[in-house]
């Protein structure tokens with residue numbers, strides 16, 4: 049009964065958000081959170097109202113990547129107020145509720161997916177053009193519950209890297225999408241080549257076109273490559289999205305977002 053009530057509230061809240069997109073990856077460390085934050089920042093620069101839900105309950109790093117520190121979420125009868133970044137992106141993360149950044153979170157599956165559902169039902173997101181959901185990595189039950197909890201989800205964006213293993217991991221995400229009958233918006237190949245800090249040329253460490261080939265094999269749309277960029281990573285550590293810098297990666301993000309918006 050309580051669950052029915054919660055699902056009803058989720059439908060109401062999500063009904064005010066035009067587009068809901070999940071960012072997924074088959075494994076950790078491929079840059080899923082980085083991609084989420086930069087897609088959000090690009091959409092925000094284009095004038096869209098954007099929210100980011102950090103679905104990583106065990107290692108929430110969206111707050112740091114968005115440059116949000118020392119905040120205390122507040123709430124009223126409309127729910128928990130999302131935290132607003134200085135650029136105007138609304139965010140919610142379990143990280144905002146921790147006494148300090150190093151607190152370990154060792155929730156098990158049901159409690160963790162319960163927390164994500166609560167972020168959908170209890171946060172006063174208001175009207176948004178886009179809600180990007182940074183889902184937990186892998187294909188475990190937390191990821192499945194997250195994806196299933198979002199009514200009328202537009203689809204998912206798969207993030208992978210050029211190495212063979214990671215492309216194989218992307219295959220898992222394609223399988224998840226099929227099972228849950230969620231549309232795959234497309235695949236992004238992150239860490240695709242390396243931007244030389246001296247000359248700004250992109251060096252293709254793993255060879256060119258791997259992501260595109262993988263997308264073809266998996267029969268999904270290829271959204272584009274994002275190169276590894278040291279400058280971008282340094283910025284990200286300081287909470288500055290790389291798309292606010294003048295760099296190769298930010299050009300690529302703009303092209304990708306144009307495709308997603310269409």
Ligand code: ADP
Pocket residue numbers: 073075076077078079080081082083109238239274275276277278280281284285297
């Ligand atoms: P995931 O969310 O998949 O675990 P993260 O987004 O946390 O991965 O990225 C892992 C690390 O790699 C972070 O330190 C991030 O700053 C860095 N990183 C990700 N993508 C890039 C990129 N294109 N250029 C430079 N650094 C990157």
